[in-house]
Amino acid sequence: MAAARALRLCVLRLLLLSLLPGPTGAVWPQPQAQSSPPGGGRCPVPARRFRFAAAGGSAVGPGCAVLDAAFQRYWPLLFGRPTENEPSWETPCTELLVYVSTPGCNGFPSLDSKESYKLSVSKGSMLLSAETVWGALRGLETFSQLVGRDENGTYYINETEIVDFPRFPHRGLLLDSSRHYLPLRAILETLDVMAYNKFNVFHWHIVDDPSFPYESSTFPELSKQGAFNAMSHVYTASDVRAVIEYARLRGIRVIAEFDTPGHTLSWGPGAPGLLTPCYMGKVPSGVYGPINPIFNSTYQFVTRLFQEVSTVFPDFFLHLGGDEVDFTCWQSNPEIRAFMMERGFGEDYKKLESFYIQRLLDIVSSLGKGSIVWQEVFDNDVKLRPDTIIHVWKENKMQYLKEMANVTRSGYQALLSAPWYLNRISYGQDWIEAYKVEPLNFEGSPEQKALVIGGEACMWGEYVDVTNLTPRLWPRGGAVAERLWSSETVRDVEDAYARLVEFRCTLLGRGVQAQPLYVGYCDHEFGGV
C-alpha cells in the first residue's frame, strides 16, 4: 500500500522477478568469466564424504592456518543440514583439490596481493587453483556459493569453469566504533560477511569526537578518560589482535584510522594540552577544538602514539584522516594567531592545517608506513608524498567524479567512497544507486584511471550500533562489493536484483540478519530468527 505510484511502477518488473525462483548457483559478486558445458551436467556432492585437500605440487598444504581454518569454516557453510541421502548412480564430486602456486601462508594480505583463482568442476573432479592463499580464499567462497541442494536434500554442484580476479585491488568497508561502540562479535561477524562478498579491506575508523575506545599501551589515559565506559566500551590489545588475525584468515587487511587534527575531542581528557583551547575574546571558553599544531609537545605525542599504532597494526598503510577541520577555534586562540603571523601564513588557516599534516605525514613515513588521507588534505594543497592515497568522500551532485579526475591527474592514487555512504539510508531500493556507480566515469587518460585503486563502502556510526548494523549493511553493501570486484560490463540491474535476492537468502541461511531487498521470502528462512 505504502509505495508511491512512481516507485511501484518502477519495481513492478522486479516484483515479478522476486516471485520467480532465483538462479541457483549464481555467484555474488559475479566472476569475470564463468561457463558451463552445453547440456551442463551436475555432480552430486555427498556431504558426509566430502573433503577439501591440497592438490599434488601445491606450494601450500596442510599446516597453513589460512587454508586449514578456511576448510573448517566452509564445511558447515556448505552443508548446513546434511541428510543421509547419498545417490549411487552418478559419479560424485567428493573432493575439492586446492592448488596454490606461491608459498606463503603466515603473512598478511597487502594492496599487491594476487587474488585471482580458477575453479574447474566436472563430473567427479573439482580443482581450485590460485597463485596465492588469498586467491584460494576467494575461490573457496565462490565454490561455497555454487553448491546447491535439490528437493531430495541432495547437495550438488553444476559442471562449471570459472576464471576470476578482482577489477580493483582495494575493496573496503568502513566501520565507525567511536560514535557507537561496536562489540567485538559485531566486528567479527562483519568480517565474515565481508569475506562472503570478497571485500578485502576493513577500514577501522576506531576513534573520533564522541569516544576513544582504543586502549593505548603508551597512553592508557586516552581510553580511560575518553571511552564511553573504560571497562566495557574499549578494545584491548588482545581485542585488536583478535580482529587483525580474524581478518587475516579471511584475506582482509585492517587499516586503522586515527583521524587528526579534527575529530579529536575524545582525545582531550586523556591528553591535557593536546587540543586547542578555544577563546571567547581574551578568555578561554572551556571548549576545545582540533589538535594544537603549534606546540612541539603535540608532535612528540603524535610520534609516540603512531609509533605504537604502527607496531600494533601490521598493514603497510595507516589512515590519517585529516577531514573537516574547523578553523574557528584556531582563529580564536591568541597563541595560534601569533604563530600564524610568525610563520607568515596570514589569515590562511589552510596553511596551518597543512603545516600539521605535513609533519604528521613525515612522522608516519619515517615509521615505515604509507598514508591514506581524506580528500581535504589534497584539496587544501598539502605537500604530499607521491604514494599518498587520497580518499574521495564528498558527494554533491556527482562532483566526486571531478575530484577523482583532479586527484588522479595530479598523480595520486584514489579511493572512492562518496556515492557509497551506506549510513545515508532512504526509502526504497537504494542499493541500485550504489550499484550503478562507475568509478572510472571521468575524463582522464588510461594511466590516470589506473590510479583508481578501488573504493570503500562507509557505515558511519551516528545512528548505527549493534542493534541495527547488520541489516543496514547487508545486502546493500553487496552492491558495492560487486561494483568493485566484477567487470565494468556487469551492470544489468534486473539481473543483479535476481542474483542479489538469492545471495541475500544465502546470507540469511548463514545466520546473517541481512534485510530484504523487496517483497518475497527465502526458503529455510527461519533457522536463526
Added chain:
Amino acid sequence: MGAASSGPRRRLCFPGRYYEYIFGHSRRRTRGRRPLAARGEPELFQLQVVIEAGDPGCDRHPHLTSSEAYHLTVTEPVAVLKASEVWGALRGLETFSQLVHEDDYGSFLINESEINDFPRFAHRGVLLDTSRHYLPLKSILTNLDAMAFNKFNVLHWHIVDDQSFPYQSIYFPELSDKGAYSSNLIYTPTDVHLVIEYARLRGIRVIPEFDTPGHTQSWGKGQKDLLTPCYNGGQPTGSFGPVNPVWNTTYDFMAKFFKEISSVFPDEFIHLGGDEVDFSCWKSNPEVKEFMKKQGFGTNYAKLESYYVQNILDIVSSYNKGQMVWQEVFDHKAQLKPDTVVQVWMANNYAHELSSVTGSGFTAVLSAPWYLDYISYGQDWKKYYSVEPLNFPGSEKQKKLLIGGEACLWGEFVDATNLTPRLWPRASAVGERLWSSSNVTNLQDAYKRLTNHRCRMLSEE
C-alpha cells in the same frame, strides 16, 4: 510484587512478568541482598494493586472504551496502584517499572511520587504487514511487548495483501494453501489465538485487516472466480484485478469468509481496507461494463467500488462487528455506517481530510504523518513527535471524533531481520504523542527521556 485486590476474590489476572522487567537485569544479581539497615533508608516492600470497578474486565478483551486511567502513589512502605479496570492497572505497572532504577551499587531505588495518568487518545495503534513479508510469531510477540512498554493498545494486523495470504482460513483452506509464500509461512488458528491472547494480556486489541477489493492478488490463487479477469481487445489476458463486484458468488464468499473472521477475532472492529482500487481491470471487463450500465453508474467506477464496499459493510455489520476503512472509502462517497472508523493515510493535506471526515460525523484515526516505513537519514523521530493530530479546522465536537492514530510499518522492505530496529524507538515518539498531554512537546526534553527509554527497551528485549 504484591497482592491485587479488586472486589470479591479475584486472582491476579496479569502475570508476574513485571518482576523480571524491574529486577531481572540487575548487574549485581549474583551478589544477593545487601543489608539495608546499613543504609538506613526507608524501604518499599510492596506494590498493592487495587482495581476499583465491580467488574475489572480480567477475563475479557480490551475495547475502545476501556478505561486505561490509573493512580500511582509511591511512598514507603507500600506503594499503591489504583485503576478502574485491569487495563489501567497494566498501564500503571508499566509506569511503575520505569520508575524503578538501579544505583551504582546495585540497589533498586524509586522516588516517592504521585502519578495520575490516563491516555489522551483511546486508539493508539501500530500497523504490521505480514503479507509483503511473512513475520514469524516471535517477531509479532516481541513487538507486542515493545508496544506495551510504550502504552500502545491496538495491533492493526494487515495480515494479507497482494503478495501473500498467510492467514489459514478454516472455511477456505485453499486461500493459504495456494496463496501463502510457502506452506510453512502461514498463521494457523493456534498462531492467531496466541497473538490475540498475548496481546490481551498486555491490554492490546487486535484489529485484523482483510483489505478488499484491491490488494487481493493472493486471494485469487486459492479462490477461483473471485477476482475480476482483465480483458484486452475482447480477450481475457490471463491476469486479474480487484475482487469482482458484479457476481453474487463474490458476496456469498465474503459472507462466509467474514463470518469466520468475526468469530476468530474477538475485537468489536474489523478493518475492511478499501484503499487504492485500480479501476483499469474493471474498465476492461465486459461483464463489469454491462453491470455499470444496468446500475446507471455511467463511467464512474468509484460508484461501483462504493456499491461493493457497502455490501461488505452490511455483511460485516450483520455479524455485529464495527468496521474500519481506509479514507478512499469515505472519499468515494460510499454509504458508511454511523460508527465506521475512517483511517486517514494520504499524506497530502491530511488536515483537510480530517476536517472532512469528522465534519461528516465520522470517527477518524490518523496515520498519514506516521508512515514509519518511510525511512530517511537522521533523527526523523522528531517529525513524528511534532505532529499535533488536532491541528485541523473543526469544532470541538468534530475534534472529539479523532479517536487516535496508528504508526504504520508497511512491509515492502521490512521483515524479521530489521523490524525491531526500524520500528523502535521511532514509534515511541508516536506513542507519546497519542498518550501524553498536548502540551508535552519539548524536543530536547523528549530526546533525553527517549534515549533513556531506548536503553531500557534494549535491556528488556
